[in-house]
Amino acid sequence: MFSVLDACKKLKISRATLYRRMELNSIFGTVVCGKKVFTEQDIKDLWRDKKQTSENLMTIVSQLSDKIDLLTLKFDSLISDHETMKGNNQIHGRITDSDTKTVTNTSNEKRAEETKKRLFDALSEMSEIPMYRGKPSISGIHKATGIDRGTIAKYLPQWDR
Numbered sequence: 001m002f003s004v005l006d007a008c009k010k011l012k013i014s015r016a017t018l019y020r021r022m023e024l025n026s027i028f029g030t031v032v033c034g035k036k037v038f039t040e041q042d043i044k045d046l047w048r049d050k051k052q053t054s055e056n057l058m059t060i061v062s063q064l065s066d067k068i069d070l071l072t073l074k075f076d077s078l079i080s081d082h083e084t085m086k087g088n089n090q091i092h093g094r095i096t097d098s099d100t101k102t103v104t105n106t107s108n109e110k111r112a113e114e115t116k117k118r119l120f121d122a123l124s125e126m127s128e129i130p131m132y133r134g135k136p137s138i139s140g141i142h143k144a145t146g147i148d149r150g151t152i153a154k155y156l157p158q159w160d161r
Helices: 004-011 015-023 040-087 107-125 138-145 149-158
Strands: 030-032 035-038
Touching: 004 015, 004 035, 004 040, 107 138, 107 149, 138 149
Parallel strands: none
Antiparallel strands: 030 035
């Protein structure tokens, strides 16, 4: 008979793992005088299960490795095909980067420009810019305009007075 500690040492697993295995009914034990004990057969059964699980995992890892190799080959082939078509400008009638003359602004860039314009307009309309130690006060401008202090700090150096 093995105690919980002895079973953990024999199986080379933690106490928490042993209790998890008991919850999953992978190992059974008996209670003797209020303590859980395991027979030699219980230990052997769990060891056999652990070995089978390890072998199953090795099989799965091998299969996944083969799939990764196959996907890598396909990916390399796609990249090669793409580079060939890009060189010949034959990318299925799509517009390539070299064909575009202007760069369109994203919605974030548009929103940033609008915010910057709103700040500069507010600063231009102010009769007196709040100052602190000889520099424009970010908190003072925030109180006067309601624009976020981080936004003010970001765009204030760009403002022409």
